[in-house]
Amino acid sequence: MKKCKDFCDKLSDYLDKELGENECVLIEEHLDSCAPCSLIFEGLKIAVLVCSEGISDEMPDEVSARLKEFLRNNCRAD
Amino acid sequence: MVFAMEEDLQYVRATLGGDFDAFERLVDKYQGKIFRHLRKMVSDSSLAEDLLQDTFLNAYRGLNGFSGASSFSTWLFRIATNVALMYLRRDRPETVEYDDKIMSELADVLTPSPEFVSTPLEVLLSQEGKVKIEQAIDKLPVLYRSVVILRDVEGFSLEEVANIVGASIPAVKSRLHRARHIVRETLTSYYIEKGSSRNL
Numbered sequence: 001m002k003k004c005k006d007f008c009d010k011l012s013d014y015l016d017k018e019l020g021e022n023e024c025v026l027i028e029e030h031l032d033s034c035a036p037c038s039l040i041f042e043g044l045k046i047a048v049l050v051c052s053e054g055i056s057d058e059m060p061d062e063v064s065a066r067l068k069e070f071l072r073n074n075c076r077a078d
Numbered sequence: 079m080v081f082a083m084e085e086d087l088q089y090v091r092a093t094l095g096g097d098f099d100a101f102e103r104l105v106d107k108y109q110g111k112i113f114r115h116l117r118k119m120v121s122d123s124s125l126a127e128d129l130l131q132d133t134f135l136n137a138y139r140g141l142n143g144f145s146g147a148s149s150f151s152t153w154l155f156r157i158a159t160n161v162a163l164m165y166l167r168r169d170r171p172e173t174v175e176y177d178d179k180i181m182s183e184l185a186d187v188l189t190p191s192p193e194f195v196s197t198p199l200e201v202l203l204s205q206e207g208k209v210k211i212e213q214a215i216d217k218l219p220v221l222y223r224s225v226v227i228l229r230d231v232e233g234f235s236l237e238e239v240a241n242i243v244g245a246s247i248p249a250v251k252s253r254l255h256r257a258r259h260i261v262r263e264t265l266t267s268y269y270i271e272k273g274s275s276r277n278l
Contacts, residue, residue: 008188012255016229016236039190040262046195047214047262050202051230054211055118057110063127064109070131071105075138076098 002030004037011041015048086150094141101141105134108151111232112158118227119162121216129165133158148241152234156242159224166220173220188259191266193273202265214264222257225250230258 007030013019014027031038086107092100112133116126136157144153166174201207215223221243228239229250236254240247 005188008259009255012258013251015258016251016254018236018251036188036190039192039195040188042195043191043262043266044258046202047258047265048230050199050207050211050265051215051226051261052233054203054208055114055215055227055231056208057114059110059113063113063130066127067105067109067131067134068102071101071134071138072098074135075101 002026004030004034007031007034007037008040011044015045083149087146090141090144090146090150093138101138104137104150104154108154109134111151112154115155115158115224115227115232116162118215119159119220119224120166125165129158129161133161136161148238152238152241155228155232155234156244159242159244162224163220189263189266189270191270194262194266194269197269210265210268211261214261214268217264218257218260222253222260225253226257226261229254 007027010019010023010027014024019027031041086104089100089104093104109130113126113130116129116133117123120126120129133154137154140157144150148156163174202211215226218226224243225239228234228242229236234242236247236250239254240250243250245253
């Protein structure tokens with residue numbers, strides 16, 4: 001009998017579609033019948049989603065300007 | 079994706095042919111993503127700027143060695159990761175060292191939280207929510223932080239992440255599993271606390 005932790009240990013691989021069909025079925029059956037694990041899985045999905053959307057790649061214009069100047073001075077000197 | 083890779087290759091070839099403007103197109107395209115990656119790795123915007131300059135200078139000087147076996151972005155992120163790790167190992171070795179056992183125990187904490195999963199996405203991604211996401215990632219050791227950024231933020235495949243950080247795919251999966259659970263646990267604790275303070 002697998003414990004909840006055994007299922008939770010595979011949730012990250014499950015999200016990445018790294019598991020075989022049989023393991024996916026076992027996990028889906030468990031999630032359907034176990035409310036705490038289902039909440040943990042939903043939380044994991046949301047955590048991955050907000051990481052993908054919540055970290056800005058905006059960079060200050062002056063950082064970009066200094067980078068360009070640095071590269072013009074150093075690359076062209078090569 | 080294929081178009082983007084082909085476009086990058088054209089810029090690389092043009093740069094190697096002496097067209098510096100082509101290299102600036104590559105800089106324009108990737109500077110924001112590389113800066114974000116470095117900023118998260120070293121947790122310091124000013125230092126990330128120095129490492130950003132080193133990364134593109136190293137890329138320019140090493141462009142002859144780009145074989146095209148991987149995408150240009152994978153190759154560039156590998157340079158950025160190595161630049162950051164070299165700095166950290168030299169100047170802040172304690173930040174690179176980590177204890178897998180401690181990480182494993184941290185990742186074993188599993189708190190099911192209706193408060194977190196029922197929080198609307200616009201709240202999670204509000205200005206305050208984004209600060210909490212940044213803080214949750216910053217709590218991770220650098221090697222764990224880098225795989226979360228590369229996989230979940232930049233969207234690289236597991237194989238590409240392994241290539242960039244110079245680790246095996248099982249090692250990347252293991253770090254990712256722990257890191258994601260710790261980020262989830264940190265955000266869960268925050269939204270449980272936030273929910274209970276609202277109910278006071």
